[in-house]
Amino acid sequence: MSRRSRILILLAAVVLLAGVAVGATLHAVGRAAEKDRTQPGGPQVRSGEVSLTAPGRAVFRNMSWGPHRDEISSVPADRLSGPRTSSGVRCLRFHTAGGTGICLRAVHGPFRDSYRAVVLDARLRETRADDLAGIPSRARVSPSGRSAAWTVFVSGDSYAGSSFSTRTSLLDVRTGRLDRNLEEDYTFVLDGSPYRAADLNVWGVTFADDTRFYATVATGGRTYLVRGDRETRTLRAVHGNVECPSLSPDGTRIAYKKRVEGASPDAPWLLYVLDLRTSRETPTAERRSIDDQAVWRDGHSLVYALPGNHGSDLWTVPADGSGRPVRTLAAALAPAFTGGPEG
Known part of the structure; x- marks a missing residue:
């Protein structure tokens, strides 16, 4: 030839x-x-300006099919089924409080994707970006908007098994101070003594204020709720079998995923609430397995994601164990409420 x-x-x-x-x-x-x-009856989505300081709004990742999928969108908090305003800003994980947003997003490359944590101002303009070491998992902002936290999977992509590794970072948005890896940068205190282990993992930060927070630590096949302090750089165990904590607006309760005996290894968690003053655990009326870090809509109800026709729907349930679960927002993920307890 x-x-x-x-x-x-x-x-x-x-x-x-x-x-x-x-x-x-x-x-x-x-x-x-x-x-x-x-899919008739799906949410109406239109382009527009989204503000993180507008009062009485629900802000979330839009999951409805179409050109606005994965964009940060907004609806009135008292009319969640209404038309959505979509910002054009795409995030895989998102949270906002105090006029600051944290967006964990994919950066598409010619051979593979990478990921980045982007700090957003109240008008969703980028103010800082940090490369991530793995796949986005959790994101939170402190009530004042000064501190942000995120967790990524460095290996594995699920909390259900034991073969995963996480990395959790804390950022002071005002000064730029970044604690890149809590398991290395902080001391884990268990039963009153410093504890070191090769299998230590930290994830799921929820803020009390700009320097104090709660999170999950896993080691030796067990999980612990820890109280973190940026000043002392410590993580102190306060309760066992707690994952993905979420602190109530008054700082007295933690909503969390609890592993329950007899559940499927792939779906082992139920949604509980822990009273930090008495250590009393209360199961919510949601009896399906929850793999999410719930959000407090107010002092009485929790919002969390479950699989839906578009990938994810948001549900709510009372925090005191009463009532029943109600789907409140279809085709949505990663909610926050501006002008409320977490916004």
Whole structure:
């Protein structure tokens, strides 16, 4: 075969592969559009300005199919089923409080994706960005907006098993001080003594204020609720079998995932509330397994994600164990409420 023939064959192959790629892309877009059309009654989403300081708003990652999927969106907190205003800012994990947002997003590259933690101001403008060591998992902002925290999976992608490793970071938004890895930078205190172990993992920060927080520490096959302090750089164990804590607005209770005996290894958690003053544990009326870090909508109710037709829906349930779960926001993830207890 001549050199000219080989070149022509190569060019033909390149053209064919390019056509296949374009066709696959158009097919995927068409399927997404068709999926959007074939789910009547889905949320209405329109482009517009989203503010993190507007009072009485719910802000979240929009999961509805269409051009605004994964964008930070907003609706009135007292009319959650109303039309959504979508910002154009895409995040995989998100939280806001005190006019500061933290957005964990994917950065798409030619060969693989990377991830970045982006600090946003009240108008969702980027003020700082830090590269992440793994896949985004959790994000929180302190009530004042001065501190932010995030957790990523360095290996593994689920808390259900034991073969995962996390990295949790804390950022002072005002000074730029970054504690990159709490398991290395802080001392874990268990039963009154410093404790070191190769399998130590930290995740799921929830803030009391700019320097004090709670989180989960796992080691030796057990999990602990820890009280963290940025000044003393300590993590002190205060209760066992607590994952993904969320502190109540008055600072007296922790909502969390609790592993229960007899549950499926892939879905082992129920949603509980711990009274920090008495150590009393109260199961909520939600009896499905919850793999989320719940948010306090107010001093009485919790909001959390469960799988839905678009990937995720938000549900609410009373924190005192009464009532029943109610779906409050379809096709949504990572909620926060501006002008409320966590916003």
